[in-house]
Amino acid sequence: MSTVAKAATTGSPTLxxxxxxxxVRKSVRxxxxxxxxxxxxxxxxxxxxxALGTKSFLLPxxxxxxxxxxxxxxxxxxxxxxxxxxxxxxLAGLAIAIIIGIAWAVAMSQARWVERxxxxxxxxxxxxxxxxxxxxxxxxxxxxxxxxxxxCVMIALFPMVSNTLFGLQSVxxxxxxxxxxxxxSRFTTLTKLQFPAALPAIxxxxxxxxxxxxxxxxxxxxxFRRGQPGIGSLIGTYQxxxxxxxxxxxxxxxxxxxxxxxxxxxxxxxxxxxxWYEPAGS
Amino acid sequence: MTLTAxxxxxxxxxxxxxxxxxxMQFKNGTIALSGVDLVVNRGEFVTVVGPSGCGKSxxxxxxxxxxxxxxxxxxVNTDRIGYVFQDATLLPWRDVQKNVELLAELNKxxxxxxxxxxxxxxxxxxxxGFEKSLPKELSGGMKMRASLARSLTLDPELFLFDEPFGAxxxxxxxxLNDELIRLFAEKQFAGLFITHSVSEAVYISTKVVVMSGxxxxxVDTFDVPFDMPRDPEIRYTGEFAELVGKVSHALREGxx
Ligand SMILES: Nc1ncnc2c1ncn2[C@@H]1O[C@H](COP(=O)(O)OP(=O)(O)O)[C@@H](O)[C@H]1O
Ligand SMILES: [Mg+2]
Numbered sequence: 001m002s003t004v005a006k007a008a009t010t011g012s013p014t015l016x017x018x019x020x021x022x023x024v025r026k027s028v029r030x031x032x033x034x035x036x037x038x039x040x041x042x043x044x045x046x047x048x049x050x051a052l053g054t055k056s057f058l059l060p061x062x063x064x065x066x067x068x069x070x071x072x073x074x075x076x077x078x079x080x081x082x083x084x085x086x087x088x089x090x091l092a093g094l095a096i097a098i099i100i101g102i103a104w105a106v107a108m109s110q111a112r113w114v115e116r117x118x119x120x121x122x123x124x125x126x127x128x129x130x131x132x133x134x135x136x137x138x139x140x141x142x143x144x145x146x147x148x149x150x151x152c153v154m155i156a157l158f159p160m161v162s163n164t165l166f167g168l169q170s171v172x173x174x175x176x177x178x179x180x181x182x183x184x185s186r187f188t189t190l191t192k193l194q195f196p197a198a199l200p201a202i203x204x205x206x207x208x209x210x211x212x213x214x215x216x217x218x219x220x221x222x223x224f225r226r227g228q229p230g231i232g233s234l235i236g237t238y239q240x241x242x243x244x245x246x247x248x249x250x251x252x253x254x255x256x257x258x259x260x261x262x263x264x265x266x267x268x269x270x271x272x273x274x275x276w277y278e279p280a281g282s
Numbered sequence: 283m284t285l286t287a288x289x290x291x292x293x294x295x296x297x298x299x300x301x302x303x304x305x306m307q308f309k310n311g312t313i314a315l316s317g318v319d320l321v322v323n324r325g326e327f328v329t330v331v332g333p334s335g336c337g338k339s340x341x342x343x344x345x346x347x348x349x350x351x352x353x354x355x356x357x358v359n360t361d362r363i364g365y366v367f368q369d370a371t372l373l374p375w376r377d378v379q380k381n382v383e384l385l386a387e388l389n390k391x392x393x394x395x396x397x398x399x400x401x402x403x404x405x406x407x408x409x410x411g412f413e414k415s416l417p418k419e420l421s422g423g424m425k426m427r428a429s430l431a432r433s434l435t436l437d438p439e440l441f442l443f444d445e446p447f448g449a450x451x452x453x454x455x456x457x458l459n460d461e462l463i464r465l466f467a468e469k470q471f472a473g474l475f476i477t478h479s480v481s482e483a484v485y486i487s488t489k490v491v492v493m494s495g496x497x498x499x500x501v502d503t504f505d506v507p508f509d510m511p512r513d514p515e516i517r518y519t520g521e522f523a524e525l526v527g528k529v530s531h532a533l534r535e536g537x538x
Contacts, residue, residue: 174367177348181365182388192388196375276375278418 057244069249078234079253086217086230087257089145093152094213098206100153101160108161109168109194110186119165126158130216134223143226151220156209163205167198200277203269210265214258231257296324298359298440298472299345305353305497306340313497314340318354320491320500324439327466327473327510329483331533332493338476341498342442345474364438364471366446370425372417372432378404379413382431389436396435403431407461423454427461434465443475447482455479459486460514467511480529485517490529494536501536504529 042062049061060068069075104122108115134151141147171194179189221232229237231254238247299322306315314337322328330338343349344356346365372381382403386396404410407427417425426446433441447455463486466473477483483490484506492502504525508516516522 172369172371174369174371175373178365178367178371178384179388180348181346181363182385184388188388192384193373196373199375273375276416276418278374 057242060244060248064245065248065252068245072246075246075249078229079231079250082229082231082234082250083253083257085228086214086221086232086254087261089148089221089230090152090210090213090217090257090261092145093149093216094156094206094210096149097153097156097160097209097213101157101205101209102164102202104157104161105164105168106190106195108165109190115165122158122161125154128154130154131219131223134220137220138224138226143224144228147224148217148220148230152213152216155216155219156213159205159208159212160202163201163208164198167201168194170201171197199273200269200279203265203272207262207265207269211258211262214254214261218254296359296439296472298322298324299474300357300359301341301345301351301354302357303354304341304344304351304356306337306344306349307352315344315351316497316499318498318500322440322472322474324472325470326489327475327487328489328491329475329477329487330491330493331477331480331483331529332498332536333495333533334478336493336496337498338493339444342444342474342476345440346442358440360439362436362439364433364436364441366426366429366433366441366443368445368448370417370422370429372425372428374417377414377416378409378420378428378431381417381428382435385432386435399435400431403434404428406434406465407431421454422450423458426450426458430462430465434469437469438471441471441473443473445476445478448478455482456514460512462486463511480533481517481526484522484526484529485512492529492532492536499536502529502532504532 045059045062049056049059052058070079104118108118130151133154137147137150137154141150168190175193175197176189179193184192217230218232218235221230222236223232225233225236231250235247235250235254238250299320301318301320304315304318304320305313307313318341320328320341330341332338340349342365344351345358346363347358373384376384379397379400382400383396386399391399401413404413407430409424409427409431412420412424412428417428420428429446447458450458459482466486473487475483475487480490484504488506488510490504490506491500492504493499494501506525508522
């Protein structure tokens with residue numbers, strides 16, 4: 001650490017090199033332990049898979065997930081297509097959840113009585129086991145894109161509502177009074193003060209909602225098992241046909257989709273507010 | 283607050299703030315002020331000292347129109363009121379330039395005019411070169427300078443300060459005191475400044491008002507005889523120490 005600090009102040013080339021060394025060492029230190037865990041898991045995985053013998057479809061050896069899963073042209077195409085479809089559903093559902101969530105929160109932030117009338121429903125929405133509603137949603141809206149999207153919206157909405165509301169209400173009293181002293185209208189105060197101040201919270205909510213939207217898109221599809229297959233119903237199909245490697249490949253793809261979307265929205269948030277936002281306590 | 287245009291003859295002194303028998307009782311029953319009489323004219327810089335919770339902020343809030351006195355008349359003869367809060371209240375997503383432009387922007391002034399005004403104010407508080415800096419990149423003292431500059435764009439006739447330097451270190455505070463005196467000497471606004479530091483009060487003001495504990499009443503008033511702009515060395519003279527002692531004494535009396 002002290003080498004880094006010195007290098008930063010003196011800027012001498014030798015120290016700069018040692019700074020990089022320190023960084024490499026640091027990243028090895030950081031990446032090392034999780035990689036070791038992964039290696040351990042893979043070894044245990046091979047052992048179990050070998051021990052299962054004829055039942056190895058339950059846990060196919062890791063390399064088979066690639067040879068019979070990802071690298072099999074037919075399987076890869078199926079997974080790719082399904083993944084795209086699911087991504088489309090998740091992003092569309094997320095977009096709607098973001099719009100409705102922000103609008104809902106803005107409405108609640110404008111008057112105490114609106115908040116009192118509407119917030120309980122946000123909480124109820126959060127408490128309903130959405131899975132129980134999935135059949136009903138299919139029953140009403142069909143089993144295609146639209147219905148899957150609604151499942152997404154219902155799952156992804158709450159974090160948007162609560163985070164946006166929290167953000168809008170987090171504005172300093174004195175900042176609010178600064179605006180009041182200039183006779184700023186509600187609208188001006190919202191657009192120039194409350195909304196920008198809420199952005200960090202909004203992006204934090206968006207990240208959570210993005211992860212949930214992926215879950216929603218997969219869950220809806222998995223339960224509907226009708227219409228054009230997304231990754232959810234593809235997982236269901238592979239599972240029922242005992243296609244171990246294909247099943248694992250599809251599950252890993254679905255997980256990666258979740259991780260990628262979560263990370264993507266983290267980056268978007270940082271790009272949008274990272275320049276000025278200082279998280280408390282930093 | 284009643285904003286009455288005074289029907290007084292044109293004289294050299296303009297009364298910007300005139301409180302007469304002002305009292306404040308909040309809805310929850312707390313009585314914050316009682317029987318406050320206070321006049322601040324152009325060219326006067328009045329500081330208020332008093333124990334915390336005695337209603338000093340409330341006094342300023344009534345003057346600014348953020349609260350309405352529950353009794354008495356609070357007259358303010360201008361709509362150009364500067365208000366500096368205890369914290370700098372900068373918007374963290376705006377750079378210094380944009381922060382200083384804010385009030386002019388809220389008053390719907392055209393872009394070119396407010397940019398020019400902001401630039402002038404930024405120069406005046408010594409923040410030239412920091413226009414593009416974000417609040418998180420500034421020290422506490424610089425944030426407060428930006429906050430002062432923001433109020434200066436209103437060209438205030440009445441300038442209200444609610445313990446603006448209370449959170450700053452001693453050296454920064456003294457430097458800002460001198461800046462404020464310089465601004466005051468130059469602009470000749472009417473100043474009403476709250477502080478809990480008696481020596482700060484004596485150093486920067488033309489008059490020190492001492493308030494008692496809640497409900498806040500004015501218990502004593504001291505004229506400060508030293509010339510404006512102040513010579514920093516004055517702080518080390520016997521006369522200065524004597525006045526600080528008198529004010530502190532009055533503060534203790536009012537407290538008990
Ligand atoms: N909106 C309010 N409602 C009720 N009580 C208040 C309100 N604002 C201030 N007070 C009370 O009035 C008293 C004076 O407050 P304030 O003017 O902030 O004191 P000071 O600035 O001198 O420390 C305090 O006891 C405070 O708790
Ligand atoms: Mg106060």
